[in-house]
Amino acid sequence: MLGRTYAGQNCSIAKSLELIGERWTMLIVREVFLGNRRFDEIATRLNIARNVLTARLTWLVDEGVLTKVRYQERPERFEYRFTEKGIDLWPVIVSLLQFGDQYYAPDGPPVVLRHKGCGGAVDAHRTCATCGQRLTARDVTGEPGPGARPVAA
Structure with a gap:
């Protein structure tokens, strides 16, 4: 396995890749943006090994992208929510989604990403195609599109 450091490179892209360049990391970020914030939801949707998911979630929390919020005491369980740093990854996710x-x-x-306010689609400039509002992650919801398939359990 390749390391995730780019020591000696004075490059913002390389530094960003240290954070999000590993395959599972961006898929976890995608799931949280889609509203799947609990460990079991993420594990099921990604079909990821629990130890790998634990390691990646810990990494994202340690790096200040996500924060853990307890939603149950017995047994203790947590949700993962974005920090402001994490919210700033939204344009990256949208660009990758639209490229794909x-x-x-x-x-x-x-x-399909939709504006919560009016239901319009999100265009390539992260603007609502219907009402013209400039959108942020907080303004948008994801819904199954025509190419959606059932989640493998």
Whole structure:
């Protein structure tokens, strides 16, 4: 396995890749953006080994992208929510999603992003195609698109 450090590179892209460049990390970020914040939800949707998910969630919390919020005391259970640093990853996720939709989704987008306010689609500039509002992660919800498939359990 390749290391995730780019020592000696004075490059903001390399530094960002140290944080999010590992495969599972961005998929976990995607799940949290889609509202799946609990460990078991994320594990089921990604079909990821529990030890790998634990390590990646710990990494994202340690790096200040996510925060753990207890939602149950006995047994103790947590949700993972974005910090402001994590919310700032939204444009990256949207760009990757739209790139994938354009080049790798022959049956249509698996997920469609919609403006919570009016239901309009999110365009390439992260603006609502219906009302023209500039959107942030807090303004948008994801819903199954024409290329969606059932989640493998």
